[in-house]
Amino acid sequence: MAGWRPDWAALQEAIGGDLLVPGLPGYEVLRKPALARFHDTRPQGIVLATAAADVAEAIRFAQRFGLRAIPRCGGHCFAGRSSNGDIIIDVTPMRSVSVTGGVATVGAGVRLGDLYDALAVHGRTIPAGCGPSVGIAGLTLGGGLGTLGRKYGLTCDQLLSAQVVLPDGRIVECDEHVEAELFWALRGAGGGNFGVVTSLVFATVPAPRRPASTWSGRLSTRPPS
Ligand SMILES: Cc1cc2nc3c(=O)[nH]c(=O)nc-3n(C[C@H](O)[C@H](O)[C@H](O)COP(=O)(O)OP(=O)(O)OC[C@H]3O[C@@H](n4cnc5c(N)ncnc54)[C@H](O)[C@@H]3O)c2cc1C
Structure with a gap:
């Protein structure tokens, strides 16, 4: 299946949190990490993970479609490693x-x-x-x-x-x-x-x-x- 067109609607259906893709409200804000140096990165999707199950779904989805998923928390990585991926798994909704x-x-x-x-x-x-x-x-x-x-x-x-x-x-x-x-x-x-x-x-x-x-x-x- 790697290389097939990602079924973003199916991913949104499968997770409890929101999925932001280009054009959706919030995408332009959340795609940018804390460091301005990486503000030009444009992931294909941002998963706002509310639980471990959301993370697992995002990882499986990325593998199914040959995409690179990377985690992001505070977005302060000096090397941009929480920005340079196809899917950002944003863990910030999990903040209890x-x-x-x-x-x-x-x-x-x-x-x-x-x-x-x-x-x-x-x-x-x-x-x-x-x-x-x-x-x-x-x-x-x-x-x-x-x-x-x-x-x-x-x-x-x-x-x-x-x-x-x-x-x-x-x-x-x-x-x-x-x-x-x-x-x-x-x-x-x-x-x-x-x-x-x-x-x-x-x-x-x-x-x-x-x-x-x-x-x-x-x-x-x-x-x-
Ligand atoms: C303004 C500023 C102040 C700082 N002050 C300090 C300081 O006082 N002490 C100190 O030690 N460091 C400090 N740092 C460095 C900081 O700790 C590192 O850059 C740290 O990696 C940032 O974590 P983050 O979650 O904010 O960044 P992110 O960019 O979200 O994550 C950093 C790395 O961890 C990975 N990652 C994020 N979340 C997860 C997760 N849930 N599971 C697995 N991997 C994950 C990302 O993919 C990336 O590779 C500072 C950095 C900045 C920019």
Whole structure:
């Protein structure tokens, strides 16, 4: 089937999120990543994935029609790797954050600023970056450097497990014990290489009582008690 004309209507029918193709409202805005350098890229379709199942459908669709699908979270990739594909799988609709017992379960589409805000409600944070619009997926999967790093290490050091849609469409959970090699690879080399991450589970740390950075407006803080 590779090379046949993609049946975009069928893809839209199969997914819970929206599919944007050229001409549809929103396409011109969402096709552009954060970095202006890549604003001239025009993917054939943008899948706004609301769940892992949407990601799996998009991957299978791309394979069926010989298209290249690539994931995008915050769109800050300096190399344009979240822009130069036929189909962009945009994970930003998956942006829930929940915290239980100091462990945060985070949708792969959360931006750092929103994540810090959600964790601060619980007096917690994670060591991560300074750009509030940077995506948690791209940052964590590339390592993740931040001002709390000297004390706690990289963002990916706090990762406990992840849900990943593999290139064959299977949805797997991985951690130190299950799919351990995948989990190892995700922590530093995971951006777009082994599958699409749909959720991340982090060990959190106490939010600093005063801003750990004067140059980051939204680094997590908590008021003095
Ligand atoms: C203004 C700015 C500030 C920055 N600040 C920091 C900082 O303080 N600390 C730091 O460490 N880095 C920082 N960076 C670098 C940033 O962390 C990386 O560029 C990171 O890859 C961006 O992630 P993203 O999700 O925003 O980008 P994207 O372009 O969406 O993704 C980056 C890569 O990850 C892949 N990817 C995205 N989502 C997924 C997914 N769900 N599953 C699998 N692969 C995926 C993409 O295909 C791409 O290859 C900054 C970059 C910018 C532009």
